[in-house]
Amino acid sequence: xxxxxxxxxxxxxxxxxxxxxxxxxxxxxxxxxxxxxxxxxxxxxxxxxxxxxxxxxxxxxxxxxxxxxxxxxxxxxxxxxxxxxxxxxxxxxxxxxxxxxxxxxxxxxxxxxxxxxxxxxxxxxxxxxxxxxxxxxxxxxxxxxxxxxxxxxx
Amino acid sequence: xxxxxxxxxxxxxxxxxxxxxxxxxxxxxxxxxxxxxxxxxxxxxxxxxxxxxxxxxxxxxxxxxxxxxxxxxxxxxxxxxxxxxxxxxxxxxxxxxxxxxxxxxxxxxxxxxxxxxxxxxxxxxxxxxxxxxxxxxxxxxxxxxxxxxxxxxxxxxxxxxxxxxxxxxxxxxxxxxxxxxxxxxxxxx
Numbered sequence: 161x162x163x164x165x166x167x168x169x170x171x172x173x174x175x176x177x178x179x180x181x182x183x184x185x186x187x188x189x190x191x192x193x194x195x196x197x198x199x200x201x202x203x204x205x206x207x208x209x210x211x212x213x214x215x216x217x218x219x220x221x222x223x224x225x226x227x228x229x230x231x232x233x234x235x236x237x238x239x240x241x242x243x244x245x246x247x248x249x250x251x252x253x254x255x256x257x258x259x260x261x262x263x264x265x266x267x268x269x270x271x272x273x274x275x276x277x278x279x280x281x282x283x284x285x286x287x288x289x290x291x292x293x294x295x296x297x298x299x300x301x302x303x304x305x306x307x308x309x310x311x312x313x314x
Numbered sequence: 315x316x317x318x319x320x321x322x323x324x325x326x327x328x329x330x331x332x333x334x335x336x337x338x339x340x341x342x343x344x345x346x347x348x349x350x351x352x353x354x355x356x357x358x359x360x361x362x363x364x365x366x367x368x369x370x371x372x373x374x375x376x377x378x379x380x381x382x383x384x385x386x387x388x389x390x391x392x393x394x395x396x397x398x399x400x401x402x403x404x405x406x407x408x409x410x411x412x413x414x415x416x417x418x419x420x421x422x423x424x425x426x427x428x429x430x431x432x433x434x435x436x437x438x439x440x441x442x443x444x445x446x447x448x449x450x451x452x453x454x455x456x457x458x459x460x461x462x463x464x465x466x467x468x469x470x471x472x473x474x475x476x477x478x479x480x481x482x483x484x485x486x487x488x489x490x491x492x493x494x495x496x497x498x499x500x501x502x503x
Contacts, residue, residue, distance in 0.1 A: 187366060199394060200394045200395050200403075203394070203423055203428060203430035203433050204344070204346050204348075204349075204395070204423060204430075204433075205348070205425075206346060210428055216487040216488060216489055217487070219486065219487050219488040220481065220487075221401070223480060223481075224401040224471040224477060225401045225403075227401075227471070227474050228401040228403055228453070228470075228471070229379075229403030229404070229405050229406070230394055230395060230401065230402070230403040231379055231392065231394050239428075239429070240429060241428070245361060245362045245365065245379070246362060246366075246368070251362060251368070251370075251374060251377055251378055252377040252378070253361075253362070253377070253378055254374075254376065254377060254379050254405040255403070255405075256377060257476070260476060260480070261480070263488070264488055272366070276365055277389045277390045277391075277432050278426070278431025279390075279392060279429070279432065279433075281361075281365050283366055293487070293489060298497055303487070303501065308486060309498055309501065311502055312498065312502055
C-alpha cells in the first residue's frame with residue numbers, strides 16, 4: 161500500500177501541474193471500417209482465439225454479451241479495437257437496442273476518436289454504410305462457443 | 315528539476331500499467347492468459363462523461379458504461395465484466411456507486427498485442443470506509459426483475475426476449491434462416 165500512496169501523491173501533484181492531460185478532450189474526427197464485436201470475449205480469450213470470437217461463428221454469443229451489457233467495440237481492418245461509447249446519438253452503450261441490433265455487422269462509421277490509458281474510444285456519429293455480417297467464419301469455426309445451438313431433437 | 319519532471323510525465327503511462335495492485339486481492343482466477351489479481355481504490359465514473367465530457371446528471375441511469383478512475387495513478391480502468399460467468403457486464407454492479415470512492419477487487423487484463431489495456435473483471439466492491447464487501451453478481455437478479463415475462467428454467471440468455479427475437483428472425487449465425495438451417499444441419503451431422 162505504501163507504493164500506492166506514493167503513486168497517489170505523485171499523481172495528485174502531476175494533476176496540479178498538468179491537469180488537462182487527464183481531462184476530457186475534444187475527439188479526433190475519424191472514419192473506420194470495422195466489425196461490431198463482443199470485446200470481453202475478444203480481449204479475455206475465454207471463448208477461444210481472436211479469429212474465432214468474431215463474425216458469424218460468434219454472432220449469438222456477441223448478442224448475448226451485448227444484451228448483458230458487456231461493452232461493444234469496433235474491430236477495424238488494421239486490428240485496432242475502438243470501444244463504442246455512443247452511436248448516432250444513442251448513449252445506451254450498456255445493453256441498448258441499437259448496438260444489439262448491429263452485433264457482428266461490418267460497417268463504415270464516421271465519428272470522434274478518444275484515446276485514454278491504452279484504449280481507443282469512439283463516439284460514432286454516423287454509420288455510413290452497413291455490409292451486414294461479412295465475416296463468414298462459421299465455415300471454419302462452426303459455432304463459438306459450441307453450446308450456443310442446442311442439438312436438434314431427433 | 316524541469317528535466318526530471320518531464321521525464322516523470324513521459325514515464326507515467328508505462329509506470330501506471332506496470333504497477334502491481336495484487337497485494338491483498340482475493341480475486342478468483344478465471345484462467346485467462348493475461349489476468350492479474352488487482353485490488354485498488356477508485357472513483358466510479360460515467361465513461362462517456364470522463365472521456366468525452368458528455369455528462370448527464372444521473373450517470374446515465376444504467377444506460378451507459380461506467381468506469382473506474384484509479385486513485386493511485388489516475389488511470390481509467392474499464393470494468394467490462396462482472397463476477398457472473400453468464401455474459402453479464404458491470405453497470406448494474408457499479409451504478410449505486412457512481413461518483414463515489416470505492417475499493418474494488420478483481421482481475422486486470424493486460425494484453426497489448428490485441429489492444430487490451432486496463433481492462434477489468436470486477437468480483438467485489440465496497441464504498442471506501444465500508445466494512446463489508448458486495449459481490450458483483452447482481453446482474454441476473456436485475457434482469458429477472460426487468461423481464462418477468464421471461465421467467466422460467468435455464469440461464470437468462472436462453473430466455474432473453476430481445477435476443478430470441480433476433481435469433482428467430484436471422485438465425486444463430488445472423489445470416490438468415492435458410493443459411494442457418496443448412497449450417498446447423500452440417501454441424502450436427
